[in-house]
Structure formats: structure tokens, C-alpha cells
Amino acid sequence: MPESDEFYMRHALKEAHKAYLDGEVPIGALVVMQDKIIARTHNQVERLSDSTAHAEIIALTSAYNFLGAKYLPEATLYVTIEPCLMCAGAMYWGKISRIVYAADDEKNGYRKYLNPGFKNPFHPKTEIVSGICKDECAALIKQFFKARR
Numbered sequence: 001m002p003e004s005d006e007f008y009m010r011h012a013l014k015e016a017h018k019a020y021l022d023g024e025v026p027i028g029a030l031v032v033m034q035d036k037i038i039a040r041t042h043n044q045v046e047r048l049s050d051s052t053a054h055a056e057i058i059a060l061t062s063a064y065n066f067l068g069a070k071y072l073p074e075a076t077l078y079v080t081i082e083p084c085l086m087c088a089g090a091m092y093w094g095k096i097s098r099i100v101y102a103a104d105d106e107k108n109g110y111r112k113y114l115n116p117g118f119k120n121p122f123h124p125k126t127e128i129v130s131g132i133c134k135d136e137c138a139a140l141i142k143q144f145f146k147a148r149r
Contacts (some may be wrong), residue, residue: 005078005100008032009133012078012102015042015055016140022047026140029055029079031063031072038075039063055079056087060094071095073125080137082109082130088121096122100129102137 008030015028019042031039039062044053056079063072076098077091083101088110091099099122106112110121120128 003035005129005132008037008076008078009080009100009102009137011037011040012080013133013136013140015040016080016137019043019055020140020144026144027055027080029059029077031059031075031077033063033067033072033075038066052086054084054087056083057090060090064094073097076100078132080133081105081141082111084108085110085113085121091126092122096126098127098129100132102130102132103134103141104130 012028012030015030016026019028020026024043024046026043028042030037030041039059041055041058041062043055044058045051047053056077059077060072063075064070071094073095074097077096078100080102082103082105083091083099084105114120122128
């Protein structure tokens with residue numbers, strides 16, 4: 001029996017907790033194909049001194065390497081917060097089948113940059129699901145930034 005979106009989002013949340021403990025913005029991501037997690041990671045911007053080392057980018061790269069492929073048309077990417085525009089572009093080029101994210105990101109999420117009438121920056125066949133475990137994921141982000149102010 002296939003696992004639920006909530007099941008996989010909880011795994012992404014575990015990755016976000018790892019980022020939190022590492023002093024990274026607590027965002028976790030994983031890639032699932034045929035009910036198997038093929039990539040899991042979290043933000044590593046500080047660790048790698050790389051502003052592009054977002055959880056989604058690292059998860060995509062890991063999945064490509066695992067499969068020896070450059071597209072993921074049968075994969076679902078789970079991420080604990082709404083992807084930024086950079087990550088949305090990477091997902092577009094990867095032809096991801098589904099993107100499931102938890103909490104909205106009004107400050108840096110991709111939707112902030114959409115023109116009226118433009119549905120989304122993802123591949124036309126990509127399904128978008130949001131709000132899965134959003135309260136827990138949003139609380140972790142808020143806790144992180146509260147502790148640093």
C-alpha cells in the first residue's frame with residue numbers, strides 16, 4: 001500500500017530538524033519514486049558556503065545521481081516550505097511529476113513573483129499540493145528565526 005503525503009512530509013520534517021541543529025534555515029526535502037525515498041536532504045547553505053545549496057536543489061541532484069538521469073517525470077518532491085523561484089526553476093527543468101510542500105513562504109516563495117494570470121513556474125504536467133503538515137513546518141521556521149533575533 002502506498003504511503004501518504006503526510007508520511008513523506010514527516011520524513012522531510014526530520015530533515016528540516018537536522019538543518020535546524022546544524023544552524024541552517026530548517027528546510028527539508030526528499031524525492032520519492034514508486035513509494036521509495038530515493039533522495040533526502042536539508043538546507044546546507046552555511047555548511048557549503050553556497051547560496052544555492054537549498055534542500056530542493058540538493059535533493060534533485062541526489063535523485064539524478066541515484067537514477068543516472070536528468071529528468072524525474074515520475075517523481076514527487078516533498079519540501080517543508082514553498083519553494084523559492086530558483087528551486088521552482090530547477091524543478092521545471094527536472095520535469096517533476098508532483099511537488100508537495102507544507103508551509104507557504106510569503107517572503108521568498110515562488111508565488112510572490114508570479115504575474116497575474118500565470119499559474120506557476122513548474123512544468124505544465126506538474127501537480128502542486130500544499131498545506132501538508134504546514135503548522136509543524138511553519139512553527140519550526142518561526143522558532144529558528146525567533147531564536148536568532
